Amino acid sequence: MVVTLFNLENSRAFRVHWLACELDIPIQSRNYERMGGKKAVPEMAKDSGYKLGKSPCIQDGDIQVVESANCMLYLVERYGPESGFIPSPPNFAQRTKVIGWMDFAETIMTHALAIIYAQWFAEDQKEAVKNITEKASANVQKDLDEIESALESTGGPFVCGSQITAADLALAFSCEYVLSKEVGTKGHPTNWPKIHQWLRTLEARPAYQKALKEGPKYDFCFLKNEGKL
Template sequence: MIHVHHLEKSRSHRVIWLLELLGLDYEIHAYRRTKSMQAPRELKKVHPLGKSPVIVDGELTIAESGAIIDYLIKRYDEEGHLSPSADHFEAWVDYRYWLHYAEGSLMPLLLMSLIFSQIPKQSPALVRPVAKGISSTIRERFIDPQLDQHLAFIEAHLSEKGSFGGAWPSGADVQMSFPMLALKGTRSLGSYPAIAAYTQRLESDPAWQRTVERAGPLEILER
């Protein structure tokens, strides 16, 4: 039995989706965020950093989405459906790229956008107009142009290949699922039909629907 330590409004839905794709038995241990939207202290009993997702498989405790995905596929995907073989070198390189791109390039921008949108709301009323002006300027001049560039990049890739890293769904699709749904939940995708079609395909996947049934709908922190 694999134990999944699942924090609301976090990346852990994608780990549960992968477990459903693999047909593995698992148990969810759910945690709610504090009023300040931080993870509760109880998670530090599972992992020193107190973050989610974390899985416990026997004597192994594994954190970080990418590491969890690599581990589960390496150990349990015996038929190799969820990752291309290194013998198919181009597909393997593409798979590895998107597996790391999700957290290395895309999520930092999405998190910065979220953080700067929250600064005015968390500021004292007296300085809130100033905080709003600074936050808006940073987002408009730095964050949003970069996000537009990334969206165009992803749109071009999906228009050509339809998914990330080989046959749908792969471990790279699992890793990209959270930022893709975060984009859908926080901005219009009218100019990005391939991304919109991808998120619809994701949400229509039977294993994803089972994930939502067990863990609840994926809630994105509001901008």
């Protein structure tokens, strides 16, 4: 059976597609565009049956899975429990680290959204946008500092140490987004050197590149933007 991924351009769905490629799960990527770079085209909600119209959403037989972290957990538990991408119990020490970072990517690290929403929805209120951007940028930068220091303390090359995990895939999207689009990171191109190195290591993986090739438009890949892919 082929898993279907409702895959919106430039979105968190990239995490899920990339993980499926890492685990060699046959996946059908149904690719969708955003309207004017913002909301998803309405066909995506109609096709996926997920009324909220968000991506990622996967359909596996009669099972629908939403939320990127949940989709990742589902794929690992169902198709790659021994893969180490999310360590299974009783390896609680590593498991909680990995899931902790996956949660971090989708909770704390969404500080950047405050900036994006201010830009999208209050574009005529320049002073307010400037204030929100300044305040939220400090938080975006602290989030990156936290990842930078994890890469330092574990010795890398991955965020939880020597083995790649779902934590890397979840965090990579968040980092690629804020760094490549300069959301909250403008004026700091050389900060977070370990993150920059880690992202390029991840982007060089065959599974990352397979997802890039099969999926919809994805503008946040540094190696591609630097003409190295």
